[in-house]
Amino acid sequence: MTRTSDPYRPGDPFELEALRVALAGLDLDDGEAARSRAAADYHWYSPVLDEKLRGRRPDLVVRPRSADEVLRVAAACARHRVPLTVRGGGTGNYGQCVPLFGGVTLDATALDRVLAIEAGWARVEAGVLIHELNLAVRASGQQLRMWPSTERIATLGGFIAGGHSGIGSIRHGILADPGNVRRLRVVTLEDPPRVLELEGADIQKAHHAYGSNGIVVEVEVALAPFVEWQHTIALFDHYGDVLRFGLAAAADPALDLFQLSAVERRITPYYAGLRDRLEDRDAMFAQVSPATLPAYAACVTAMGGRLVVRGSEAELLAAGLPSATECAYNHTTLEALKTDRGVTYLQVAYPAPLDPALVARQMVRLGDEVLFHHEFSRAGGELVAFALPLVHYFDEDQLHQLIKGFEADGCTIFDPHTWVLEDGGMKQVDEAQLEFKKLADPHGLMNPGKVRAWDERVLGIPGGRL
Ligand SMILES: Cc1cc2nc3c(=O)[nH]c(=O)nc-3n(C[C@H](O)[C@H](O)[C@H](O)COP(=O)(O)OP(=O)(O)OC[C@H]3O[C@@H](n4cnc5c(N)ncnc54)[C@H](O)[C@@H]3O)c2cc1C
The missing domain is CATH 3.30.43.10 (Uridine Diphospho-n-acetylenolpyruvylglucosamine Reductase, domain 2)
Structure with missing residues (x-):
């Protein structure tokens, strides 16, 4: 009928x-x-x-x-x-x-086939796990340009339809930046359905649309030459020092970085596998190319920090340590929630360039209610920073008040407490x-x-x- x-x-x-x-x-x-x-x-x-x-x-x-x-x-x-x-x-x-x-x-x-791997790109079915795709393209000496910290369990289609950016975004920008996603094949919800191809700027029509306007069945995604990223932790005496170091490192053309995640000392104890490594200090988790690791280490030292962990992901895992990937983005919230279900989080984009003095004022103002963690990234070619601060939760009104305070500081909130697409971050149709x-x-x-x-x-x- x-x-x-x-x-x-x-x-x-x-x-x-x-x-x-x-x-x-x-x-x-x-x-x-x-x-x-x-x-x-x-x-x-x-x-x-x-x-x-x-x-x-x-x-x-x-x-x-x-x-x-x-x-x-x-x-x-x-x-x-x-x-x-x-x-x-x-x-x-x-x-x-x-x-x-x-x-x-x-x-x-089950739509998980890798259909083609060429120099600079791969074509896959949308349900492929990002981790499986990274393994598949490894044989060609390549890797994805970015992935969410859920790389091991998220699909590429889900990342494109629901995600924003992630590990690698400090180097390659966010998903929406041109060239990162090259093509989407989308099935319409009609009888009979049509199959549409989206390329170039048209990709944005289905990117981050929460699967509300077509079923993505195939994705063509850009690849980068493989690098055995070195996962590092650098410790500093003050969170402001971590942020200043992040700004300097991100702007330094001599450094090849894939991740730069600042985490303050009130959060790091939540990382169960790292407790005895972090010495009650503020930390920068980073992924650095082997070729520029010596320069990175020198930069850490010059800015008053100490490099306490370094190694490939496999080496860290073999040593019983988490990878830097799983200490960043929303994995920070996950680590906190494992032991403290009274915690939730916000997503706060800062005006560029990040002003560490603004963060310092926020830390004083918000006290123990909010614990800070910042991701450095590139978006539209510009260096940006956003926080995923942990919040000791009381009620919804508290979140509204916190959001108002951040907005009064000139920050933009990507509200993670709504299921409505436009209310989450776009703030406009x-x-x-x-x-x-x-x-x-x-x-x-x-x-x-x-x-x-x-x-x-x-x-x-x-x-x-x-
Ligand atoms: C611990 C943790 C860390 C995270 N870190 C990051 C991060 O670093 N960066 C980031 O951007 N996000 C992050 N996220 C959010 C989420 O993991 C990512 O957005 C992830 O890529 C989603 O992929 P998924 O396959 O799980 O998608 P799902 O959760 O299954 O789906 C996400 C959305 O996409 C739609 N969708 C899925 N597949 C398709 C398809 N084939 N066609 C059309 N619509 C589709 C769904 O309907 C849904 O609306 C994190 C989440 C957690 C829990």
Whole structure:
């Protein structure tokens, strides 16, 4: 049965049985365990999301094994008006993978083939694990330009649809910077579906859209020559010294850096595997090329620090130490949450260039309530710094007050306590993404409830409500 052309509205009934029949022969699972697993991502870092999204689950999980099977799922969901949420590794922090109104979760992890590896790029199915792709391209003497600190468990498609930047961004910029992602193949949610190719600036239409405007089935991503990055920890007497060192190191053309993550001494005790190495000091975790490691070490010393750990990732792991990757980005929050469930976090972008004096004032003002950790990165060619500070959580109002304070300092907040795409960081409607959603998801079935502009402009209902 084909429905009217009216878009799906949250709460509309849908034809699950008819969908099940249409998908006969595919890998389907509607068991309790599969449905709960498919609704779990890392939104529990936020006590706000943890409470508000509790109990939201898909009715059915489908795990397509090929792009043809994806086309069948897309056509059937469109025909029977069933909401669809795509899921990769399920490591997103904003409930991106949580289906707010049930329906189908499309688990993309069986779409994991590496299709081509050439000099400077690889073409892969979107569900490939980033770590597996890094291993696959290693044989050609290459590596990805960047990855999230969840490299071992996140998919490339999920990183592009839900992520922003990561390890490597100090060298290659953020995902949205031109050339990092070269092409996306996207399946629309129509009956019959279309297959669209996005290249160049058009990639932004589906990048960081939370899977709300098409199923990414294939990705062409840029590669860089392989470097055996040396993971290092440098200790300093003051957090301000770490930040000043970060600014100097990042700007030094003699240094080839892949990661630069500053972590203050009130956080480092959370790193269980490093406690006796960090000596109650403020730390810079970095990945440095072997060729420029001596210059890096000299720079550390010249700026009053001491290099206390160095080695390849394999060497660190063999010594029972965590890699620098897993001490950075949101792994810092994870390490804290392992022992302290009273902690949550914020995401704070600073005006460039970072002013360590501003951070010092914030540390005095916020006292023990907020513990600091900064990532140095490049975005649009500019050196930028953003913090993922830990917050000793009291209530939602506290977060609002903290956000106001950071904004009064001239910082921009990427709020990790909302499931709404625009409220998280964009703070404005991405018109190109909205237009693309009208084209690729005309019935509004993809991850419904996540795009405020769709709810308010197309459906005429308030956005951000459950
Ligand atoms: C400890 C920790 C550290 C993190 N560090 C970083 C970091 O350094 N940088 C960073 O950017 N993020 C980081 N994140 C967030 C998250 O890990 C990344 O964004 C990750 O790359 C998401 O990949 P995934 O496969 O888990 O995606 P998922 O969580 O499965 O999905 C993310 C979003 O993408 C959509 N999606 C997934 N696959 C597809 C597809 N094929 N087509 C269309 N839409 C799709 C989903 O619907 C969802 O909206 C971190 C999270 C944690 C828990």
